[in-house]
Amino acid sequence: MATDTSGAAKAAESAGMPQLDFSTFPNQMFWLVVTLVIIYFVLSRIALPRIGGALSDRANAITGDLAAAEALKQKAQDAEAAYEKALVDARAEAQSISAKMKAEIQEQLDAELAKADAEISAKAVEAQAKVAEIRDNATASVKTVAKDVAKELVAVMGGKADAKSLTAAINARMKG
Amino acid sequence: MKEGKTLADTKDAAETGLVFHPMDQFQVKPLFGDGPIGVFTVTNVTLWMALTVLVIVLLMVVGARGRNIVPTRMQSIAELAYGFVYKMVEDVTGKDGLVYFPYIMTLFMFIVVANFLGLLPMAFTTTSHIAVTAVMAMAVFLAVTILGFVKNGLGFLSVFWISSAPLVLRPILALIEVISYFVRPVSHSIRLAGNMMAGHAVIKVFAAFAAVTLIAPASILAITAMYALETLVSFIQAYVFAILTCVYLRDALHPHH
Numbered sequence: 001m002a003t004d005t006s007g008a009a010k011a012a013e014s015a016g017m018p019q020l021d022f023s024t025f026p027n028q029m030f031w032l033v034v035t036l037v038i039i040y041f042v043l044s045r046i047a048l049p050r051i052g053g054a055l056s057d058r059a060n061a062i063t064g065d066l067a068a069a070e071a072l073k074q075k076a077q078d079a080e081a082a083y084e085k086a087l088v089d090a091r092a093e094a095q096s097i098s099a100k101m102k103a104e105i106q107e108q109l110d111a112e113l114a115k116a117d118a119e120i121s122a123k124a125v126e127a128q129a130k131v132a133e134i135r136d137n138a139t140a141s142v143k144t145v146a147k148d149v150a151k152e153l154v155a156v157m158g159g160k161a162d163a164k165s166l167t168a169a170i171n172a173r174m175k176g
Numbered sequence: 177m178k179e180g181k182t183l184a185d186t187k188d189a190a191e192t193g194l195v196f197h198p199m200d201q202f203q204v205k206p207l208f209g210d211g212p213i214g215v216f217t218v219t220n221v222t223l224w225m226a227l228t229v230l231v232i233v234l235l236m237v238v239g240a241r242g243r244n245i246v247p248t249r250m251q252s253i254a255e256l257a258y259g260f261v262y263k264m265v266e267d268v269t270g271k272d273g274l275v276y277f278p279y280i281m282t283l284f285m286f287i288v289v290a291n292f293l294g295l296l297p298m299a300f301t302t303t304s305h306i307a308v309t310a311v312m313a314m315a316v317f318l319a320v321t322i323l324g325f326v327k328n329g330l331g332f333l334s335v336f337w338i339s340s341a342p343l344v345l346r347p348i349l350a351l352i353e354v355i356s357y358f359v360r361p362v363s364h365s366i367r368l369a370g371n372m373m374a375g376h377a378v379i380k381v382f383a384a385f386a387a388v389t390l391i392a393p394a395s396i397l398a399i400t401a402m403y404a405l406e407t408l409v410s411f412i413q414a415y416v417f418a419i420l421t422c423v424y425l426r427d428a429l430h431p432h433h
Contacts, residue, residue, distance in 0.1 A: 017199060019306050019373060024204040026215045028307040035225040036312075039232055039286055044278035047236035051258045054243040054251070061245050 139174070146170050195387075198380040202304055202373065220300045221308075228290045228302070236285070257285065261418060268422035272429055279319075280425075283312060284418040291372060291410035295403070303413075304372035306365060313365035316421050324428035335431035364420055371413050375406040 018024070147163075147170055154161035207218050236257070239250030247255055261284050265277045287303055294301025302308050324332035336353040338346060379402045385395040 018202040024213050025307040027213050027217055028221050028305055029311050030215050031222045031225050032308050032311050038229050040282040042233055043281055048278055051240050051254055058245055
């Protein structure tokens with residue numbers, strides 16, 4: 001039984017908590033320190049600056065893109081305003097042109113109308129003169145014919161009519 | 177003698193079926209040979225810490241190699257970890273605490289990766305050992321205390337003197353504050369190691385029950401549930417360790433409440 005003591009002690013250790021086996025402490029502490037130092041240098045020298053850089057790059061890219069988008073939006077708004085202005089200008093110009101054309105046409109029309117009116121009135125005067133002339137001629141022919149007929153009638157009735165009284169009588173009759 | 181007998185009993189039980197060795201997974205063993213464990217012996221601790229370093233390098237260096245504007249998946253994870261810890265340091269410690277961001281990042285990355293690696297079957301969980309967590313907690317404690325005195329001189333002692341409390345209470349509160357200050361490294365380290373150890377041991381106990389046909393389904397369900405919980409705990413404990421470090425750091429930088 002006495003030879004069993006070391007085995008028993010070992011058994012007690014393995015049956016208990018390995019966490020309280022102080023003989024392994026220096027080993028664990030040594031490797032922990034080595035591990036932590038390696039991790040620290042890997043992280044602080046390589047990993048963290050790189051990841052931090054990537055994160056700030058991304059933040060910059062995002063803010064840059066947002067600014068560019070804002071600028072493009074402003075540009076689009078300016079273009080739209082310019083387009084609207086051009087449209088208004090064009091409309092105003094079109095209106096002024098059409099007004100001018102209308103005035104010109106009206107003027108031309110008025111001139112043509114006046115000319116036509118003058119022509120028409122001249123033609124009317126001429127026609128009236130012609131009508132008067134025809135009427136005068138007709139009156140004169142009627143007088144001549146009436147005088148001849150009256151003279152013949154008087155001669156047939158056996159009278160002798162002098163030309164002077166005959167003319168006066170016809171003139172008086174034609175007036176009535 | 178008695179323990180020796182029980183061990184023999186359990187050894188016998190191993191042949192019959194139901195046997196519990198929940199703590200065996202935490203044993204530190206040499207990787208090569210079977211000699212005593214010296215300071216520089218290459219052990220399973222070395223292996224799993226090396227794997228932790230490897231994973232961190234793969235994630236934070238190789239994964240984030242591209243520096244792409246649109247990140248790859250690995251780069252996203254690395255950036256997420258970076259942003260998470262960076263924001264935590266900034267929020268808790270303040271702008272002037274950002275100088276210490278790489279140190280807190282180192283602690284956080286080591287703990288979170290070691291915790292997750294420890295969840296692999298057959299893995300050795302380095303963070304379940306009080307020797308490991310105590311070194312980190314003591315390092316934080318000493319660094320914060322020295323930093324407090326260097327930055328504020330004796331004014332750092334005002335961290336114990338709560339000026340917003342009534343004058344009568346202040347000495348009593350100061351005593352409590354001093355005690356709590358010195359308990360910090362203990363709670364800081366035992367919280368992490370205890371959580372990791374307990375969770376893994378419980379999973380192992382459930383796993384032993386899986387050998388019994390009748391209760392195997394329930395046992396496997398319980399393992400699954402515990403595993404999910406442990407995944408959560410692995411992250412949360414790393415987060416808690418890091419944020420407490422930030423809180424202690426804030427006390428050192430701004431001792432006046």
